[in-house]
Amino acid sequence: MTQPLKHVVFDVVGTCVSFDAYYERIDSVLGAKLRPHHMTAQHFGYTWQTAAELEFTFLSISESYKPYKDVLRGLFYRTLSLCGIADPRAVATEEEREQCIEGYSALQLRPGCRETFQLLRDNGFTVWCFTTGDVQRVRGYFERAGVDMPLENFVSCDNLGVAKPALRAYESVWNRFGGNDVKWFAAAHMWDVAAATKVGFRGAWSSVYEKEACLDVFSDVKLEVVAGGLMEMAKQIVEKSQ
Numbered sequence: 586m587t588q589p590l591k592h593v594v595f596d597v598v599g600t601c602v603s604f605d606a607y608y609e610r611i612d613s614v615l616g617a618k619l620r621p622h623h624m625t626a627q628h629f630g631y632t633w634q635t636a637a638e639l640e641f642t643f644l645s646i647s648e649s650y651k652p653y654k655d656v657l658r659g660l661f662y663r664t665l666s667l668c669g670i671a672d673p674r675a676v677a678t679e680e681e682r683e684q685c686i687e688g689y690s691a692l693q694l695r696p697g698c699r700e701t702f703q704l705l706r707d708n709g710f711t712v713w714c715f716t717t718g719d720v721q722r723v724r725g726y727f728e729r730a731g732v733d734m735p736l737e738n739f740v741s742c743d744n745l746g747v748a749k750p751a752l753r754a755y756e757s758v759w760n761r762f763g764g765n766d767v768k769w770f771a772a773a774h775m776w777d778v779a780a781a782t783k784v785g786f787r788g789a790w791s792s793v794y795e796k797e798a799c800l801d802v803f804s805d806v807k808l809e810v811v812a813g814g815l816m817e818m819a820k821q822i823v824e825k826s827q
Contacts, residue, residue: 591826593705593819594713594740594786596757596772599794600728601714601815602692602725604630605707610688618676624668633657633664641717645748652743653717658686690722694730695793702732708823714760715770717742717749718822750780759784766824771810771818775799779806787825791818 597602611619612626617669624702637657640656644651665673712734722737724727727734742748744759755770762768770781780789789810789820790798798811809825812818 589684589712589767590763591767592713592762593710593769593771593822594715594775595722596774597714597716597726598692598718600771600773600791601694601698603695604692607688610691611685614681614684615677622670629668630806633660634667636660636664642748650746652719654686654719658682669710690725691725694726694732695815695818697764697814699730699732701819704816704819704823711738712760713738713740715740719743737827747823750776751785752780754782755781759786769822771822775803778808779803782807789818789822792816
């Protein structure tokens with residue numbers, strides 16, 4: 586009897602890739618202007634990206650999908666204003682906004698990501714990446730780090746026209762695989778894993794980004810793996826798939 590194929594679908598930004606370079610770029614461009622307003626670059630950067638993720642998701646739900654990068658750009662001055670800066674355009678120019686956005690392209694893989702992928706492949710898994718970003722930018726993170734990640738193994742919400750965490754987005758990836766295949770979804774966003782498990786994926790969560798699982802909020806998540814680092818998560822996936 587033919588053995589079922591094994592797949593692990595990874596979220597990329599936040600999971601395989603750290604936001605540190607994005608926060609560092611904001612600090613180098615705007616840090617001196619933010620500090621008098623009692624705001625760190627990481628605080629503003631997190632608030633900005635979270636606001637953009639919210640609007641990005643709401644636009645998708647209302648069938649008015651726009652690429653995440655366009656939403657991030659559009660939310661910049663609103664976020665500064667809602668963070669307490671009365672005249673945001675006097676604090677930051679459009680050129681500085683673009684320099685901050687470019688920080689997203691400078692993100693770097695988390696330590697151990699290469700070894701994590703290799704461990705899974707050595708144990709018969711095909712590794713996939715599912716992202717809200719554009720494939721060219723996201724694949725660049727792996728290329729710059731010298732980590733093999735085939736173009737055909739990337740799936741982007743931009744191509745689907747529907748954003749995570751809509752179940753239809755995960756279903757489009759699920760349906761790529763055979764009915765008897767072993768299918769895992771691995772992420773450092775609990776909401777991401779929660780949605781993926783609803784369509785049938787086996788769920789694995791790493792604490793490298795969110796730190797706290799907040800299981801009182803995500804009480805109905807069918808998690809099989811809760812891990813610290815990426816390598817620990819991969820080892821548990823391998824063990825639980827035997």
